Amino acid sequence: MIPVGLSIDLRHGDIMPARHYDEPVVLWRDAQGIAHAWEDRCPHRGVRLSLGFMRNDRLTCQYHGWQFDRDGHCRVIPAHPSLNPPATIRTRVYEVVEKAGMLWVDFANRGARAAIAPAQGNWYGVRSLAIRAPENETRASLVLEEGQWRLSADRLLALHTPQVGITMVHMAVSDESARLKAAQWLTHLRDTLEEIVC
């Protein structure tokens, strides 16, 4: 599964776009605190659902206001208020797991590449940073030989690639008091990498 963001950055009511190569997803969190990940595309006319808004605990498309419940089924079509939308109208749903302070998405075409980091106990999200550097350069700096993450006793580093030439790095720590120092370390890493590559 691919780490696409930090759990602390997705609160109830938030809508978060993410992308891994050519697969855009939209993440959102419902009133029960459950995170969802869908293809970032409305099944009506293809508008990005990440441009939408929340209504009645449903992700609602910005264009014509179709409302989608947590299973991705369309429940309301405002232009036809008495219509019960057929079950075939639904979004493409991806599995999403929250672990070690991060959101991990099972992208259909790339899920087999990496397992979730086997981190135990409490982890605290530090930050997600976009680095203007190719994935292979970022991997070398983070000493990530394969897979999407590197785990030590107190630090988890994970990455995904929103587009060629840009790498998103996510970081979590097991000691909450270490967050500031870890954030500074990550910022320094980004500055150094961009200096080398650009």
Ligand code: FES
């Ligand atoms: S494009 Fe989404 S409701 Fe029409």
